[in-house]
Amino acid sequence: MNRKTLVLSAVIGLLAPVLAGCGGSDGGSDGADAIVVGTTDQVIATKDAQAPLDPAFTYDTATWNLIRNTIQSLMHVPRGGGAPVPEAASKCEFTDRQNESYRCTLRSGLKFSNGDPVTAADAKFSIERLVNIKDPNGASGLMTNIDTIDTNGDSEIVFHLKTPDATFPYKLSTPVAGLLNPKTYSANKLRTGFEVDGSGPYTFKAEVSGDVMTKAIFTRNPNYKGDLKLQNDKVEVKTFTDANVMGKALDSGDIDMMTRAMTPEQIKSLVENPKEGIALTEIPGLEIRYLGFDTAAPSVKEKAVRQAMAYVIDRGDLVTKVYGAMAEPLYSLIPATIATHTNSFFNKYGEPDRAKAAQLLEDAGISTPVKLTMNYTTDHYGAATAKEFETLKAQLNDSGLFDITVKGEEWKSFRPNQTKGDYAVYGMGWFPDFPDPDNYIAPFLDKDNFLNTPYANPTLRNELIPDSRREADRSAATNTFAQIQDIVAEDVPVLPLWQGKQYVASRDDIAGVEWAVNSSAELLLWELHRGTSKAS
Template identity: 25%
Template structure:
């Protein structure tokens, strides 16, 4: 080889090596997805929407978790045992479970996090979810010291949880975002700022590196996650836009790999464009309207019942939302084992007859033609589907003689307004089961539930039934108590169910490992991208 050829070969080799290095760097796998709304917080105990659930699924891991098909599987706890009486769970933690800063995840982390969730000063929105744990309610209401809570570290790798009474769904309850662990040192160092990008220490498959409100969030693979070797997507960029039309365009243009929610009336168009990339999967959920029972006219049960009766749910489901959702006349949807939902007493009455009965009830209450005027405002979060629903219901209520206006706000502001106990007339809301038990839906009607009882329903008989259900160990008797409570809630119409809320997703063919599931959990660690 001549000197010139040697120099040329060396130069080409250097270029090749440089090109190979560049190729390796560019091989990072990035998942781009539309979230459907802005998260209120990345602090697990202050998250309340499924939008936030999707984020928490990636950043944190609890004792148990959901796999890619929506099945409850071991999380930080690799195994557990249950005492013969069903009251004591003993969890063995993974020895290689670590925080994103490299520190081990210990049983003490869970003790701290459970106590923090139940601390009255923290006002965790989902604190009541932990009430099945011994003394949880007493701790949360300031009637017992935190160290009396039935959560105990036996040693660094062993956690013991004692319950008030046996509940078969406890492992599923532990998947909830409010009971994942947080890093004590991190919380104590930064206070409420601990959940911000650049400061947050997480124990899930990803860690957040950037959050630009209204624009995007960026997560990167957590190298210290115990299962990091099986995590195939390196980076997630999540866009919280509520503009469904814009999200659809970006998906069709190939800019997004996943998108949560799309305009229901565009379903056929989207299926013609991308076929089975359109996913509409059943879920255990309720789309509903709540009435503010604290003020006229909805402090009168006759008015609430009249407005509930006048809504044509079949029209909403089939015409307004193009079959993406199904009409719902029970507060609790079908699908929960051992439970038969109660239905509103007008469910089987023809729509025209219901409207006539509604007018009679309003007349009895002193409203309608010749009576007091009805000026109603419907609140809903910014979303084309909910706008269409609100418009259709406003037209139905105008048939009762009501003057109806509408007010929308972004998802974050909408729920913050409701959860702070502010006044309204009628509001849109939705509920997705946190675990497969009717109690999870009915607890929204308990008078002491200051966060999710938006209409401030207060019925001592209902509260007594719910309290009784917590101590009844016979499954059939307990389900009957809950059925009676549901019937009472529907009779009093503080809320009126509208639709079964199916989960609409757009999923690119590039994404593998996606499984539609009732739980609507789709952790990125289970996905790959071609």
């Protein structure tokens, strides 16, 4: 076959333009063999993280991608983005003008993979379980606005919210709202190990070496009823510790596709020197990277220190040296491709300015150089992360205003340590739970946020965030989100660095690749199949 590089220029959800497409036939795979997907995402069970695949515990892209293909949610974001549509439900809607009461009716004949019927009581159990367990590592904060949950018979469930929330349908599309079987999930205890089951499109089996999952095997669930159209019967997700080894496996045909995380060098090579039989697909990305701060830590407690870092860091230089065409500078928590974005950090700090940073520190009575350790994870966001932090270190130290040390740790220890507040400054990435500006604000700044940050701004939490959620027309909340972004730029509880693009490489006999990873980095395995596309 001819060499080819496929570039998909589109944006999802609240982006413009929106991808258009309709579901394909439920025809299954053209071949009996499994489609094999490679990834460098690691799923590990440790002493501090014994339940890596429990929806009440886990909150990262790697594990959510496994759960999403196994555990069914009431809603899902359709192919091409846009407003959520029913998945396990046959119908969902707000029943009041204030967006405070949300009613769903389950599909008829819905079953878990073991054949047990799925009822409204199971949906109630699943979400109440998440909120009651309230694990600090998890995403229970997405559901804490629920006041009460009522059921009416086996098929109807009603969520009564504490305050209006137009984003609630999106939250019901996430794995934290997945439907669990009370026979296999305890109401008040996490499910340890690597077992997952639900009523989703696939059943799941893990191959494990020690405490590390090496392969995830997804097989079509014969009991599945929902809105998704499966294009294959079996997919295997194989884990690699090195992106270059993963690339060689693709070249040799040992895997059919590789996703997160290809290196900048691999992508550049495939763009400039396409390989026979390999397709490179660019997919719109909503990923952001940022520095987080423990604002209670003595070294960064003074706002002037964080603001001085904002003056010194050169995002353009960082992107050019480390990521090239894979990224672009970001001056807000909300990416430039999401409606309501404003360049609040650029508006306040402009181009890098050492003199202004020095004056700011002097006026605050802070001695220089300010000594800090910046922590990052070595194995969660790709091999380029180490170079990124060396570049940031050089920028800050070259100013003479900072004395920076960088320290890398594996994700299995990095994330628990970050949650416990062990790091004054740390690097993190974020793919949204759903493509709405709220999901770039609340997870960092609202009560029960996933960073577990001590930063608590009452204006943000008690006024602006609730106000933004009242608007069903999200563009009507633009002014509110602008105020939020300006406060973040002033207080710098987090410091946005860049937003990225996504690339997927695949054998060119694999179809559906452009739909199999969406802008939120969700892995939608049901879209993949061999041969030409069946979708219409």
